[in-house]
Amino acid sequence: MEKRVMTDGKRRRSVAAVAALLSGVLTLSACGGDGDGGSDAGDKPDKGQSQVDRAAAEEASDARIVITPKNGEDNTSIHAAKVTVKGGKLTTVTMKATATGQEVEGELSADGTTWKPNGQLERATQYTISAEAKDSKGREVHENATFTTVSPDNSFIGYFTPEDGSTVGVGMPVSINFDKGITNKKAVQAAIEVNSTSGQEIVGHWFSDTRLDFRPQEYWKAGSKVTVDLKLDGVEGAEGITGVQNKSISFTVGRAQVSTVDVKAKTMKVVRDGKTIRTIKISAGAPETPTYNGQMVISEKFKETRMNGATVGFTDDDGKGEYDIPDVPHAMRLSTSGTFIHGNYWGADSVFGNVNTSHGCVGLNDVKGANDPGQDGAWFFDNSLLGDVVVVKNSPDKHIAPDNGLNGWNMSWEDWKAGSAL
Numbered sequence: 447m448e449k450r451v452m453t454d455g456k457r458r459r460s461v462a463a464v465a466a467l468l469s470g471v472l473t474l475s476a477c478g479g480d481g482d483g484g485s486d487a488g489d490k491p492d493k494g495q496s497q498v499d500r501a502a503a504e505e506a507s508d509a510r511i512v513i514t515p516k517n518g519e520d521n522t523s524i525h526a527a528k529v530t531v532k533g534g535k536l537t538t539v540t541m542k543a544t545a546t547g548q549e550v551e552g553e554l555s556a557d558g559t560t561w562k563p564n565g566q567l568e569r570a571t572q573y574t575i576s577a578e579a580k581d582s583k584g585r586e587v588h589e590n591a592t593f594t595t596v597s598p599d600n601s602f603i604g605y606f607t608p609e610d611g612s613t614v615g616v617g618m619p620v621s622i623n624f625d626k627g628i629t630n631k632k633a634v635q636a637a638i639e640v641n642s643t644s645g646q647e648i649v650g651h652w653f654s655d656t657r658l659d660f661r662p663q664e665y666w667k668a669g670s671k672v673t674v675d676l677k678l679d680g681v682e683g684a685e686g687i688t689g690v691q692n693k694s695i696s697f698t699v700g701r702a703q704v705s706t707v708d709v710k711a712k713t714m715k716v717v718r719d720g721k722t723i724r725t726i727k728i729s730a731g732a733p734e735t736p737t738y739n740g741q742m743v744i745s746e747k748f749k750e751t752r753m754n755g756a757t758v759g760f761t762d763d764d765g766k767g768e769y770d771i772p773d774v775p776h777a778m779r780l781s782t783s784g785t786f787i788h789g790n791y792w793g794a795d796s797v798f799g800n801v802n803t804s805h806g807c808v809g810l811n812d813v814k815g816a817n818d819p820g821q822d823g824a825w826f827f828d829n830s831l832l833g834d835v836v837v838v839k840n841s842p843d844k845h846i847a848p849d850n851g852l853n854g855w856n857m858s859w860e861d862w863k864a865g866s867a868l
Contacts, residue, residue: 507585509534511577517591524567524595524690525679527575530560534581544572544592569690570597601690602626602683604658604676607745607852608832610695616665616702617743618833619852620674627655629684631867634658637677637689644670644699651857651865653849663859665835668702668719703834705826707787707808709737709841712799714808716826723829726822727799729790731806736843738806742780743852744787744834747827749816751777753786775816776827780808780836781851787836789816789823798822808838 510532515522527550529539535558541550550573552563567573572594579587604622608614620640628634631652638658640648646662653659666672673696678689705716709730716724731737752772775789789812790798797803798811812823819828835855848857 507534507587508581509579509587511579511587511589513575513577513589513591515593519593521596521600522593523679524569525692527567528562529575529577531579534579535559536561536577536579538578541573541575544574567595569595569601571595596688596690600686602687603691608697613698613700613831615831615833615835616668616699617835617855619854620660621852622658624656626683626687630682633681634683635867637681639675642670642672649863649866651854651862652867659854661854666699668699670699672697700831704837706837708839709802712802726810726826729793729797729804729809730802730841731804732802735805737808737838737841738785738843738846739838739841740846741853741855742836742846744778744780744830744832745852746779747832748777750775773814775812776823778830781846783850789821
């Protein structure tokens with residue numbers, strides 16, 4: 447067996463290493479302490495430093511500011527910004543868009559403990575908040591935060607019909623069109639509440655990944671009020687896509703008016719609150735271009751508008767519209783595909799009630815310029831609301847598709863409920 451002899455040099459280096467190791471252990475023990483005594487040096491605080499710490503603590507404000515969202519946070523809600531304080535009152539809050547320096551107006555609560563922006567923030571924008579508060583002894587505290595709101599690419603919003611505060615007809619559904627495709631339909635639908643003072647059951651129906659309509663089984667009750675709460679802020683509509691809306695709207699249902707167009711009889715009976723108030727002679731779609739059958743809801747009104755056949759597929763051999771009328775009076779839209787009920791000044795008076803001549807619209811006798819209130823077209827326009835129902839029957843054409851306009855009433859209640867995600 448080989449014997450190894452340690453030289454003096456190696457021995458000295460080994461002893462030094464052990465000494466250094468022991469020294470480190472002793473140093474760590476002295477700094478950390480073990481609660482059972484230890485060295486005198488570890489038990490004796492630095493007297494001068496202790497006095498400084500106590501003085502700083504005595505001068506520190508009792509107020510504590512909290513800024514939401516947190517500093518450095520990304521993809522935040524456009525409704526989340528808030529500053530609160532405990533143990534004091536806010537004295538100054540400044541919020542600015544970092545890139546432009548534009549200040550965001552806000553409101554301080556009456557008790558001085560909360561500050562919020564007056565409105566929603568812009569998407570894809572970085573903001574900086576600087577806040578100052580004082581405690582009861584007047585001692586100040588400051589806090590700052592910078593965050594970035596969610597981008598349009600990572601968020602979705604819903605465009606809704608009807609308008610907030612409007613008065614509509616009994617057929618007006620709540621229709622919401624989203625700017626992004628929704629895959630998490632259950633979560634999105636659950637975040638939208640639609641209620642009516644009529645007490646009617648209201649159910650949502652998805653026509654597509656971007657359209658969700660709500661309606662009761664029967665038309666809304668006249669005089670009822672409908673409220674819509676969009677609680678979509680932070681709701682994930684699809685992977686990586688969250689909602690940014692937190693909004694409430696309401697509308698009032700007016701009198702109950704349903705007008706029935708009989709294509710064979712070439713008349714329209716206007717019934718309001720159960721009583722016939724006028725029977726009007728009409729001219730519907732010609733045999734080669736008939737009018738859809740079904741229940742149609744008035745979705746837009748124009749005192750005058752242009753109608754060009756090319757926009758709805760009626761073109762000649764040169765690709766031009768079969769008709770192009772720039773000043774059609776008293777036009778009201780019944781479908782997305784171009785069905786209107788409107789005034790007609792270019793047809794002879796004898797046409798109405800006798801011949802169906804249109805490309806699918808329902809025409810009423812009228813004059814050019816839309817300035818004669820005595821005409822049938824003008825009367826019906828003035829006596830119609832968005833959301834009123836026009837029912838077409840006895841036409842040789844098919845029934846209108848439920849998603850062609852606001853026309854979900856052309857679907858059975860069972861089928862309607864089957865399209866709900868809840």
